[in-house]
Amino acid sequence: MGIAGKILIVDDEQDALENCRRILSRVPYDCVTECDPARALDLIARERPGLILTDLRMPRLDGIEVLAAAKRLDPSVQVVLLTAHATVQTAVTSMRYGAFDYITKPFTSSDLVQVARRAFGENGAASAAQTKGAEVLPPAGRGRSGRRAAGRVIGESAAMESVFSLIEKVAPTHSNVLIYGESGTGKELVARAIHDASLRAERPFIPVDCVSLPDTLLESELFGHEKGAFTGAHVSKPGLFEVAAGGTVFLDEVSGMSQTLQSRLLRVLQERQMRRVGGIRFLDVDVRVIAASNQDLEAACRRGEFREDLYYRLNVIPILLPPLRHREGDILLLAREFLRRFVTQQRPGPGESVPDLDGSAMDLLCGYSWPGNVRELQNVIERAAVLADGPFITSAHLPDRLRECHGEDAPPPEAGSFKHAKQAAVTTFERGFLLDLLKRHDGHMGRAARESGVDRKTIERMVKKHGLRELF
Ligand SMILES: Nc1ncnc2c1ncn2[C@@H]1O[C@H](COP(=O)(O)OP(=O)(O)OP(=O)(O)O)[C@@H](O)[C@H]1O
Numbered sequence: 001m002g003i004a005g006k007i008l009i010v011d012d013e014q015d016a017l018e019n020c021r022r023i024l025s026r027v028p029y030d031c032v033t034e035c036d037p038a039r040a041l042d043l044i045a046r047e048r049p050g051l052i053l054t055d056l057r058m059p060r061l062d063g064i065e066v067l068a069a070a071k072r073l074d075p076s077v078q079v080v081l082l083t084a085h086a087t088v089q090t091a092v093t094s095m096r097y098g099a100f101d102y103i104t105k106p107f108t109s110s111d112l113v114q115v116a117r118r119a120f121g122e123n124g125a126a127s128a129a130q131t132k133g134a135e136v137l138p139p140a141g142r143g144r145s146g147r148r149a150a151g152r153v154i155g156e157s158a159a160m161e162s163v164f165s166l167i168e169k170v171a172p173t174h175s176n177v178l179i180y181g182e183s184g185t186g187k188e189l190v191a192r193a194i195h196d197a198s199l200r201a202e203r204p205f206i207p208v209d210c211v212s213l214p215d216t217l218l219e220s221e222l223f224g225h226e227k228g229a230f231t232g233a234h235v236s237k238p239g240l241f242e243v244a245a246g247g248t249v250f251l252d253e254v255s256g257m258s259q260t261l262q263s264r265l266l267r268v269l270q271e272r273q274m275r276r277v278g279g280i281r282f283l284d285v286d287v288r289v290i291a292a293s294n295q296d297l298e299a300a301c302r303r304g305e306f307r308e309d310l311y312y313r314l315n316v317i318p319i320l321l322p323p324l325r326h327r328e329g330d331i332l333l334l335a336r337e338f339l340r341r342f343v344t345q346q347r348p349g350p351g352e353s354v355p356d357l358d359g360s361a362m363d364l365l366c367g368y369s370w371p372g373n374v375r376e377l378q379n380v381i382e383r384a385a386v387l388a389d390g391p392f393i394t395s396a397h398l399p400d401r402l403r404e405c406h407g408e409d410a411p412p413p414e415a416g417s418f419k420h421a422k423q424a425a426v427t428t429f430e431r432g433f434l435l436d437l438l439k440r441h442d443g444h445m446g447r448a449a450r451e452s453g454v455d456r457k458t459i460e461r462m463v464k465k466h467g468l469r470e471l472f
């Protein structure tokens, strides 16, 4: 393991190096600097730093290569990338290769000092989880019948396999996670699975719905308030960021936050400190933030509705939960599991047999487009379990809409309806996501499928649907 307190700074610009060294001389860390990234690798082997701060863009060897080489030499070393705004996306990707964090240039002295402190475990449970990451048991394991599962999340499609791998990788780290997915795809369940598999599992998991509360209420929910801060504030109240200390805050539908709240949240994530509404004291914040959105946040940034800097802070590790219609392999597995759970819950006791699905039921379940995703499937199965009185669930126990609306050939929803607006939003999201993904992989669909966890066939179908063929 590298030497705690020893930092190597790598940057091809001498001024930048000096600046970092000057800032870090205020804290008791031992700094070595190097402007040639190739020579930096020798230094890593010789000096065994506990933390490496490296510029991303450098001639000959870039920051990602330094990261990869450093991790090969010493898997426990923490690496932080220093990046210009234009290359933030690359830095974000680097988190997947084991970077501890990245900071965007120009950064403040406090950004630099904070990140070094966190990397050396001076910030409580969060950094302990980070430094002990390698020792943490993987959260996703083989459940009953040898199938892969993480917490209560189940699935066996290629898409879910890669979600399980991501949960496994991300759980022991301190990185913020952004979960994308349509309503009912399991975003909250995945957030819980990450929390339960992290070193924060013994501390609270607190879900916060960012759209259901008016702005001022949400602000005082999150940050708390002091007595007299506003009319009706008769007593002081701690915010959820305090209540969740050492644990996880799950910000559901984060795109619903107002600009003011977005800036406050950004400050908390950067400085790891906050003040209650009407308060003057700064309080330390030690929470991991997992956010969820069913909207394309990048598009929201382009429209100026969501702060880009906040987006990058939250989107360190993106997890995409594809709609159920794109992971057909999971439908019957989930249906059988819900049947089992329902029967054992409703009719506990030995000998109670779980009905199975007959061919007609399977056909209907697999042919439907599941606009409400897993939640809808769960409800349909619960209803069928109540109706069925024999050993089989048949098509007669399933609702009529499953017969009427088959796959994506369903009639288009009426303009102006909620369904229509939702479909339009999903289409925009799909297209933007696909474009970025394929650009990153030079149009290589196999690689794009692997990274995104979407089946290759589905990618091909989406490329065709959005007319993106000729672009790549
Ligand atoms: N992969 C899965 N395995 C088992 N159960 C699942 C899975 N995905 C979703 N569920 C179940 O489906 C229901 C909906 O999941 P969840 O609330 O996590 O979705 P969501 O994406 O947060 O939805 P919304 O956007 O509407 O809040 C829950 O009851 C959850 O337990």
Ligand SMILES: [Mg+2]
Pocket (backbone or CB within 6 Å): 187, 188, 252
């Ligand atoms: Mg939810």
